[in-house]
Amino acid sequence: MNSPAPSAFTRDIPFSDDDFRSIADLAHARFGLSLAESKKPLVYSRLARRLKSRQVQSFADYLALLNRAEEEDERLELISALTTNVTSFFRENHHFDILQRGLAQELGEKVRAGGRLRIWSAGCSSGQEPYSIAMTLLKTIPDAHARDVRILATDIDPKIVAKARAGVYSAEEASGVPAPLRKEWMATNDPSGKTYAITETLKPLVTFNELNLMNDWPFKGPFDAIFCRNVAIYFAPETQRRLWQRMSAMLTPGGLLFIGHSERVTGPALENLEGVGITSYCKSRASAQPTLQ
Ligand SMILES: C[S@@+](CC[C@H](N)C(=O)[O-])C[C@H]1O[C@@H](n2cnc3c(N)ncnc32)[C@H](O)[C@@H]1O
Incomplete structure (x- = not known):
């Protein structure tokens, strides 16, 4: 708000x-x-x-x-x-550290062996979250563009999705990106230096779509990681439980779920998710293959 x-x-x-x-x-x-x-x-x-x-x-x-x-x-x-669209690059940086560790190990090995990697930013607001994911990915897998790697970014608000797709940020917003990454993935085309645009080389890794999380999800997954941060905080407890369950079902065994700092996974989803850090969960490898919706 x-x-x-x-x-x-x-x-x-x-x-x-x-x-x-x-x-x-x-x-x-x-x-x-x-x-x-x-x-x-x-x-x-x-x-x-x-x-x-x-x-x-x-x-x-x-x-x-x-x-x-x-x-x-x-x-x-x-x-x-x-609701609010407040967001920032590398918000809750510890989530990106966990993702990077996964990419440096098993997830990276899977991609290099020709496997598929999918990450979902659910409630992506103006795009800082999925672009931070893309920059993290490229640090560890520099040839991700040539691999079967995609980031899906969705939000209910069409205006914010359009802004995310455009990928243009104020200097203040861009200051949250570590300087080496900003230099590599953001360009100051604007002569006044007041705005930074995500480069056309980074953008293709991310696909933006409008999606109300309450509706059916028009994709099958599964995802290796889901970021659903600072979205469920507005939802009723029962709606949250159902959302976590649906998200857990969308994860690969060993897949990661990151949620907002004031959120907690509750309900049946906990049967298949274990904590792996602050507001970070991993889907049990023993769990059945994902069942959708
Ligand atoms: C506070 S922002 C969080 C952005 C980002 N995930 C982060 O943590 O920085 C919350 C976003 O959730 C979106 N949102 C709220 N209700 C939603 C719903 N039912 N389905 C999809 N997105 C929703 C809002 O439009 C807003 O962009």
Whole structure:
């Protein structure tokens, strides 16, 4: 959630407990979000801007609008308003250390032997996470482009996926990339030096797609590693348990799952996942082959 306080125009719009519950129910049904009562003032301040922008006078009218089939864009505006896209390059760097160790050993051997390597960044926001994965990969497997190696990066928000695909970052955002990697994989084409663009040589390793994690996943996997960090934090406990189970089913035996710093894997997924570091899990090698969905 990252937007300013409501304007004078919107401050007077009545927002009843029923309005709040209806918004919360819709956000839960469509996106798996869990909005506690304590979030009511925050939800008001975020959504009041949407009402203003759509020139809607009441939350009842806004809800009616959100329920119209043709208002998919507004439903996506809703999720943008209720969640945050905050991210950074090499966020929680210890995850990239674990990935790199895996790439230096078994995963790298598999790739060099002609095997397939798939990594999924689920809830990739503006792309810093999958590009950090790609840079980590290329450190250990410099010829990854010529191998059967792909990174899938998905997010529910089409605007943020477009930004991720473009791969252009401010100097401040790019400062999170270690200098040697920035020099190799980011270019300052902009004469003012204010922006850095991911190079066209790095980009092909990553495929971006829009995907609501609550829906069916249009791919089979399996993945050698999944990054699903700081996404499930917004989901209801039962939705989280189901998500971890689906993700665990998508991992290869020995595959890695990385989650956000304030998240924990819960539920049946734990039967097949063991901790291998802070918020890092490995799928048991004894587990059955992945069963999907
Ligand atoms: C805080 S960002 C996390 C970005 C990155 N994973 C990281 O940890 O830096 C959360 C992202 O999750 C996405 N998101 C929220 N709900 C989602 C859903 N139901 N399906 C897919 N993505 C979702 C948001 O659009 C947002 O870009």
